[in-house]
Amino acid sequence: MLRRLMPGQDACAGDGDGMVAKAEELATEIRPGVVRPDWSAVTTPAARNALSGRMSARAGLLDKWSHALDPDEDLVWRNILKRYATMGRPPQAADLAGDTGIPSDRVGALLRKLQLRDLVGLENESDKIRHAYPFTESETGHRVGFGRHVLSALCAIDALGVGDMYRTDIRVQAQCRSCGETISVVTTDQGRKLGSVAPAGAVIWYDFAYGDSAASSCCPSIAFFCSDEHLRRWLEGQEPARAGVRLSMNEGLELGRAIFAPILREPVSALP
Structure with a gap:
């Protein structure tokens, strides 16, 4: 269910309908008591502008997210991402059937329904998972280390959102899109805060483009840059001109948390 949330409402509080969050923007109740994006995570003006711009510029994505998943879709979606954390790779249909008790053909x-919602991507004519945001089997230059695994993320914001989604600290390594210099980010507080950023002046370009899927449209242009100057040079060379927002690393972390932290949250029981 896509909802316009009212000013002054608090995340994780209840109202007559059940779900509220602190925002004036659109959000979807992805399961009882869990709203995505989590507007309470974006406290800086730039991060809020990026999230607002994302919601308004990607009308096609909003259409795909405008209704909550049915329980079996949601169960499979969450188990895919839990398997990435335990196995370091996407699961097969047989793995998911064993985890969920849902027959393999189902x-x-x-x-395929999750792919229509742009939550996963499958190889042509198969059920093999090629990506499930934030992860991909393709080499993107955005590497995320957590636990025993190092995985490829689809973009810079996806990489930064991994920590809060799994409630763990992460290590991100990427290359400046302009010069190729290595950029390193380490989080603290279970992925909710920045620990270190090198180089210190590294920034992010958050692109608003959207086509059939985020993976093929905006993600290739959502990238790290080692400095504002290198971001400026890259933008000047883009044809046609890009639409998006420049973010500091902290602003990018807020945006990643807002988008990804709700995904694995358990349903909230209704108040008696």
Whole structure:
């Protein structure tokens, strides 16, 4: 269910309908008591502007997210991402069937429904998972280390959102999109705060483009840059001109948390 949330409402509080969050923007209740994006995570003006711009510029994505998943779709979606954390790779349909108790042929149908929602990407004519935001089997130059695994993220914001989604600290390594210099980010407080950033002046370009999927449209242009000057040079060379927002690393972390932290949250029981 896509909802316009009212000013002054608090995340994780209840109202007559059930779900509220602190925002004046659109959000979707992805399961009972869990709203995505989590507007309470974005406290800086730039991060809020980026999230607002994302919601308004990507009408196609809003259409795909405008209704909550049915329980089996949601169960498969969450188990895909839990398997990435335990195995370091995407699961097969048989893995998901074993985890969920849903028959394998039904799992395949659910995966195709998730692809229509732009939550996963499948190889042509198969149920093999190629990406499930924030992760991809393709080499993107955005590497995220957590636990025993190092995985590829689809973009800079996806990489930064991994920590809060799994409630763990992460290590991100990427290259400046302009010069190729290595950029390193380490989080603290279970992925909710920045620990270190090198180089200190590194920034992010958050692109608003959207086509059939985020993976093929905006993600390739959502990248780290080692400085504002290198971001400026890159933008000047783009044809056509890009639409998006420049973010500091802290602003990018807020945006990543808002988008990804709700995904694995358990449903909230209704108040008696």
